[in-house]
Amino acid sequence: xxIFGLTGWSGSGKTSLMVRLIPALTGRGLRxxxxxxxxxxxxxxHPGKDSHNHRLAGxxxxxxxxxxRWALMHELRDGEPELSLDQLIAKVAPVDLLLIEGFKxxxxxxxxxxxxxxxxPLIAPEDPTIxxxxxxSEVAGCPVPLLDLNDADAIAAFIVARCGLG
Numbered sequence: 001x002x003i004f005g006l007t008g009w010s011g012s013g014k015t016s017l018m019v020r021l022i023p024a025l026t027g028r029g030l031r032x033x034x035x036x037x038x039x040x041x042x043x044x045x046h047p048g049k050d051s052h053n054h055r056l057a058g059x060x061x062x063x064x065x066x067x068x069r070w071a072l073m074h075e076l077r078d079g080e081p082e083l084s085l086d087q088l089i090a091k092v093a094p095v096d097l098l099l100i101e102g103f104k105x106x107x108x109x110x111x112x113x114x115x116x117x118x119x120x121p122l123i124a125p126e127d128p129t130i131x132x133x134x135x136x137s138e139v140a141g142c143p144v145p146l147l148d149l150n151d152a153d154a155i156a157a158f159i160v161a162r163c164g165l166g
Contacts, residue, residue, distance in 0.1 A: 002163040003089065005100035005110030007130065009120040012113045013149065014101050017134060021099065024156035030165060031095040035088055037102030045073060096165060109162065113149065114139060132158060 006014045006021075018034065025032045045052040045062075054062045055075055063072045076082065085106045092098060100108060104123065112123050112130045116137050124130040125143050133142050136149040147155050160166045 001092075001094045001098055002096065002165060003098045003100060003108050004159050004163055005103060005106070005108050006113055006134075007102065007104040007110045007123065008113035009118050009123075011118050012115050012120075013136075014113045017113055017149065017152065017155070018099060018101050020152035021156055021159070024152045025097060025099075025159070028156065028160065030097050030160075032097050032099060033092055033095045034099045034101060035085070035092065035103075037100075039102075044071065097159070097163060111147065111155065111159075115149070131162060 006018055008014050015036075018036075022032055022034070045055060051062045051064045051073070055073065059075070060077060061072060061074045063070065085100065085103050085108075089098065100106070100110070104110075104127075107129055109129055109131050111132045111134050112127075114122055114124075114133050114135045116135075122133070122139060122142065124133050125141065130144060132145045132147050133139055134147040134149040134155055139146055145158070147158060149155075
């Protein structure tokens with residue numbers, strides 16, 4: 001399974017690019033899964049649902065299944081640390097390409113999504129794991145290939161070539 005990431009500052013457009021990249025990659029016949037880091041807590045469960053009540057009652061894991069999908073929720077209890085990216089990857093079923101959104105400090109290859117209007121510095125000059133920058137404008141001092149943020153097909157082609165999936 002090949003692993004490749006998108007990184008960048010909050011508000012730079014990582015998720016928007018990811019949503020355009022997935023069909024560009026699956027359209028090439030690749031099986032693609034994703035891992036997304038959420039800095040703040042999140043919940044996919046809702047008060048009043050049976051699964052939510054199971055968690056509130058103290059269950060460490062709750063698996064919910066239906067004819068359309070299943071989801072496993074694992075509650076970090078009693079100060080358990082957040083899982084590392086490697087630990088999370090081990091939980092994902094093998095596919096051709098696992099796209100990682102966020103996890104900017106981890107050591108997998110990634111594209112930095114950069115937009116001037118976010119008003120944050122370019123990360124690429126200080127991070128050798130960033131192999132390209134995707135932007136909607138010129139990027140002064142860009143030390144890696146510059147890709148058009150609005151051309152998901154070209155970015156998908158770059159990822160496919162970089163990962164040797166072509």
